[in-house]
Amino acid sequence: MNLGLIKLHKLMGLFRGCIVLCIFFNGILYSIKAQDSNRDTLINEIEQIKLSANFNSKDTVYINSLLELANRYRFHYLDSLKILSEKSLELSKNASYINGEINSYHALGGFYSDKGRIDQAIEYFSKAYKLADKYDDHLLKAGILNDLAKEYGYKGEYSKALKWYLATIEIAEKYDYKNIISIVNDNIAHLYLEQKDYEQAMVFLQKSKSIHEEIGNPIFLAETLSNIASTYADMNELDYAMYNINISIATFEKEKILEWLAYCYEIKGKIYLKKNKNTWALYWYKQSELLHEEIEDDRAKIDLLNGMTEAYLNLEKDSIAEIHALNAFNLSKKIGLRLGIKNSAQKLSKIFKNKKDFEKSLWYHEIYQATYESLSAISNEKALSMLKTRVAYDQQKKQLILDNEKALAKQKIYIYVFIVILFIFAIITFLIHRNEQAQKKLNQQLRHKKTALEEKQAYLNELNQTKNKLFSIIGHDLRGPIGAFQGLLKLFKEGEMTKEEFLNFVPKLKVDIDTISFTLNNLLSWGQTQMNGSITKHSVTNLDSIVEENIALLSEIAESKSISLVNRIEPNCQIWSDPNQIDIIIRNLLSNALKFTPNNGQIVIGAIQKIKTCEIYVKDNGMGMSEDIISKLFEKDSNHTTYGTNNEKGTGLGLSLCKEMVEKNNGKIWVHSAIGKGSSFYFTIPRIQKQYKESA
Structure with missing residues (x-):
């Protein structure tokens, strides 16, 4: 290939790459515009309510619209989420609108959670839960408890996290909130993933997947499949990981859910990283990075930055890796995520060691070591706490069962009396309907015999058809070639055909014999299948x-x-x-x-x-x-x-x-x-x- 062709080939490659990137950017822009359009529509609806002649700030429709708008700003404009949630809380208190208060506290808890201020998030979630519990709103209680448990998981208090998750499942199972059961199963799986117990995590994820498949909600199913893909990647089951993440990506691209799409692109990058395909890993990491410019999700961004750092290190691009590792380190410190600090500090130590800057390398290594030891100690405590919590929970359930059995024992006398009455009634009923039942039994036997005769007749008809077809094929397709072969042999034997003439027919005879052999093999195989003899x-x-x-x-x-x-x-x-x-x-x-x-x-x-x-x-x-x-x-x-x-x-x-x-x-x-x-x-x-x- 000459130099001109090589250049042309490279230009064509660049052109194709540009087309792919243009298509992707157009898709992202369309998705962002669609979400902005939804928010604009809701804002217009709120303005219309305010402009109506009988507008009252205590109107629950107005308060609910504010809350809906606040939740749509989550992962995009957190400050707007806070302002609108505080406004709806104030209006709800003035209107004595309990549902509004609960949802406002819940939304504020989400704001502080996304900001990494875990204690404040727990405070607002707790306020929301107390109100929901007081007014016995089971659906809100279950949703708030799930978020509260998640915050304790972020904080590292796994015992409390698991306790609240189990309490959530108890409410959800009692009132058949299947979506909440599946979400909690996903979250419990994350607790086990933190301890690298992938098999136990997969048990809970598969439960969640089964529930979503039963419900038939493609978005919830895609969320669980993306977590399953991440777990398979950690287990090095990369084909299964890729299969599940591609399904999730297709759903989120169709539904234009940016925060989950960014997470899925990051997981796909992780899969390619596990495959040592660093260029492809970076491609998907960068798609996720583009989406993170439109959303606010610092926890997910830390995993993304650490993944990009590792890919650049593998490609020996230490200077770019250093930028991403420092961003991950600083962001982890900002929201107090020790796992992120540990991972980024380890990578920074390696980067500065490669640069011969041993002082900084040692400094980051000491941070990594201290964080690692802290996490290791906490992990052991977590594992024991989780086990103790599960045992305590099982004991509580057993005690409840015993209490129920005692209560049932008191009712046994009434049950026995009722059974005796039922027995007497059954005898009377039996005597009255005895003749009718005997008649039904006889009719049933006659129907069975009729069915058996019809089945035998059908079987005999089928055998007869098989026989007719076999004889037809033998008579039509085998008798002809065999008769021709016999005729040639007779002519040759009686001297009416010379040896040379006979030999001229040998190729045709061989084809006829091969056809007869092939036909006989097919007939035998087909006959066996028809006579139920082929196993x-x-x-x-x-x-x-x-x-x-x-x-x-x-x-x-x-x-x-x-x-x-x-x-x-x-x-x-x-x-x-x-x-x-x-x-x-x-x-x-x-x-x-x-x-x-x-x-x-x-x-x-x-x-x-x-x-x-x-x-x-x-x-x-x-x-x-x-x-x-x-x-x-x-x-x-x-x-x-x-x-x-x-x-x-x-x-x-x-x-x-x-x-x-x-x-x-x-x-x-x-x-x-x-x-x-x-x-x-x-x-x-x-x-x-x-x-x-x-x-x-």
Whole structure:
């Protein structure tokens, strides 16, 4: 390649990159505009309420609109969230509107949480909870308790966090608040993730996923799937992580939820970082960074900055890594996140060591060491506290069960009396309806016998049809070639045909005998499936070896028509199937392709390995088929047969047999074809997959 072509290739690459970035920026701008539009609409509604003739600041509709607007500013304009929440709190107190007070305290707790002022967040969440508890608003209580527990988790007091999470679940289960149960399961999973107990975390995440799938809310499901993806990444199950994060990204891009989309892009960057694909990791980290310019979520931004630092370090770009590590360190100090301080200090120590600035390297290492020891000690206490809390909670439940049993014991006398009355009533009822029940039993027996006779008749009819089809094929497709062969032998034996003339017929005789053999094999296999005599025995099957054997078997036919057989099956392609049945399927599909492909044609057989299945295809550039023929190909009772390009003939059994055997191996078969353009047959078979032990 000359220098001009190289430059042109690079320019084209840059052009494509610019197009991709333009598309992404347009998507982000559209999303931001959509959210701004929603807020503007709500602001206009509030202004309309204020301008109405009978406006009163104590109007609950007005207060609720202020609260809704305040919550929409979260993750975008935190100061506006605080101002509007304080205003709604003041108005709610003046109007004695309890719901408004509770939601205002709750919103202010969210503001202080996002600012990293945990104690103030706990104070406001506690005020909201006390009011909700006083007025017995169970839904608000559950939501507030969840946020309160989360704050104790940020603070490192896992015992209190788990206590409030369990209390939340108790309320949610009692009143069937499924969304809240799933959210709490996600949050409890995060407690275990902090201790690197990934298996236990995954148990709670899978519970949450099951609930969301039952409810059918795609946004909540995507939130849980993104947490599952992050956990799989920490477990180095990177294929599963990528699968789950791509589903989440698609949902959040569609719904334009920026804060969750930023988190998902950061997780995707982490997955590529785990794969040692640092350039791709940085690409997704930067997409997340762009979104963080529009939202306020410092906790998530710290993980993003640390991830970018690690990627730049791997690419040996220490100066850029240093900028991101310092930003992460300062932001962690600002909101008091010790885990962020530890991670960023460790990276800064390494960066300054590389720069030969050993004084700063030692200083950051000492910060890292002190934070690490603090977290380690706290982690041990956390683990013990969590265990004690769970045990105490279980004991409380057992005590409640015992109390209930005592209360039930007092009612047993009444229950026994009631049972005696019911027993007497049952005897009377039995005597009255005895004759009627006997009659019903007789009628039921007659119906069963009638059903059994009808089933036997259907089975005999099916056997009769199978017999008729076998005799039809034997009489029509086997008797002809065999009769021709006998006639030639008779002519040769009686001297009416010379040896040279007989030898001229040998190639045709061989084709006829091969056709008879192939037809007999198909008949035997089909007959066994129809007579319930064919048993599918699954085992680990090497697909490539089966394909190679069939290509060798059919190579002579292919050579006679100058058709090239191309095998694109990978040598390590293994499937879970009955090897004998797969052999019959491959042979029939290749034989059909050879039959309908003209001289000098090409047949390709290959496989696409997916997560759970292997999709196998046989493609030819032959005659092709009309839609009418395709619709009848796989019918069980179809006798349809077509002559090949060299007048080859079949029984019409091959594709029906293929369909039955593919389905016995838990797969599906289909075809794409057009007249004059060839045909492509596809079928799927389960793959061999790594088994994962699920945590209790």
